[in-house]
Amino acid sequence: MTFSMTGFARAEANLPSGTLSVEVKSVNHRYLEVFVRLPDVLRFAEAQLRERVRQEISRGKLEVTVRWQREDTEQSGFHVQTEVLMQLHAALSTVRTNLPEVAMPNALELLQWPGVIAEPRITSESLNQTLEQALNDALVALRAHRAREGTELSSQISQRLDQIQVIVQTLRAAYPDLQRHIAERLRERIARFQVDVDPERFEQEVVMLLQKADVAEELDRLDVHIAETRKILQRKEPIGRRLDFLMQEFNREANTLGSKATATDYSQAAIDLKVLIEQMREQIQNIE
Structure with a gap:
């Protein structure tokens, strides 16, 4: 199955004291890069999170954002x-007595003082389990998104x-007409210069021109590249780099075909090939 490198997914998991959300966004990249944004309470899980992402994703630039939203005071006790x-x-x-000019805090500021409000105790283990659940759900959704785009x-x-x-x-069907085309062009040149040419020498020149314009090998290799590309698209492993290499091989054959072209049809075919190859290459840049 073909996977794209672009996608987005979001998942949530709940605790009695709050909600943990995980967002994963990925774009194309030559290698795998993982950027993580975590609240301070979950900093301990960063290495574990990165490793989990690497187990699921092989290429792409991923941004993983984790948010921890506590419930309000009344609901969370x-x-x-x-x-x-x-x-x-x-x-x-004491401060007011000794420093009367210092402004005193208001009620809201007092409530924000560490220890004034008793918050429900959340263990690292419970947070870690909840984060693992949310991350797994987000990665499953991300893979599904990337699979749809990959298809x-x-x-x-x-x-x-x-x-x-x-x-x-x-081109292969038109190849027999190439000999007649080359012979006609050679006769036109000879007629233009009004010179006599030995028939045997004329045939030798035609054969030499045909050898230089022979594109059978390039057409055969294009067939091989087409078949190989189709096989690679069916693989279950990451295929982006293999396809990128094959596009170089396609381009090589198209360039050779263009350099050997002696007829307008062949020149146009070489241009059309390059356009199609470039379109494939642009798509392949997004494949994992």
């Missing part, structure tokens, strides 16, 4: 630590291969 609040009040009274890319490449196959078949 938060309560004010009266003892801590009274200690803080006593400390503020479309594979279809577009197959269409170009079909068009290249038609060009190859057309």
Whole structure:
């Protein structure tokens, strides 16, 4: 199956005290690069998260963003630590007595003081398990997204291969006419200069020109590349680099075909081949 390198997925997992969300966005890249954004409470899980991504994804630039949203005070059972609040009040009274010009904090600022509000205790183990669940769900959705796009890319490449196959078949069928075309051009040149040429020497010249214009080998290699590309598209492993290499081979044959072209049809075919190959190459840049 062909996988694209672009995709997006989001997953959530719930705890009694809040919600953990994981977003994964990927774009094409030569290698695998993973960028992670984590809240401070989950910094301990960064290495584990990166390793999990590498197990699922082989190529692409991935941005993994994890968000931790706590429930509000009433729903999560938060309560004010009266003892801590009274200690803080006593400390503020001392400050007010000695430094009356210093502004005192308001009620909201007091509630934000560490320890004043008792939050539900969340263990690293519970957070880690929840993060693992959310990350797995996001990676499954991302792979599905990349698979859908990969199927479309594979279809577009197959269409170009079909068009290249038609060009190859057309050129191969027209090849017998090439000898007549070369002979006619040579006769036109001889007539233009009004010189007498020995018939045997004329045939030798035609044979030499035909050898230089022989594109049978290039057409055979194009057939081989077409078949190989179709096989690679059916593989279950990452195929982007293999396809990229094959596009270089396609281009090499198209360039040779163009350099050997002695008829307009062959020159146009070489141009059409290059256009189709470039279209495939652009699609392959997005394949894992």
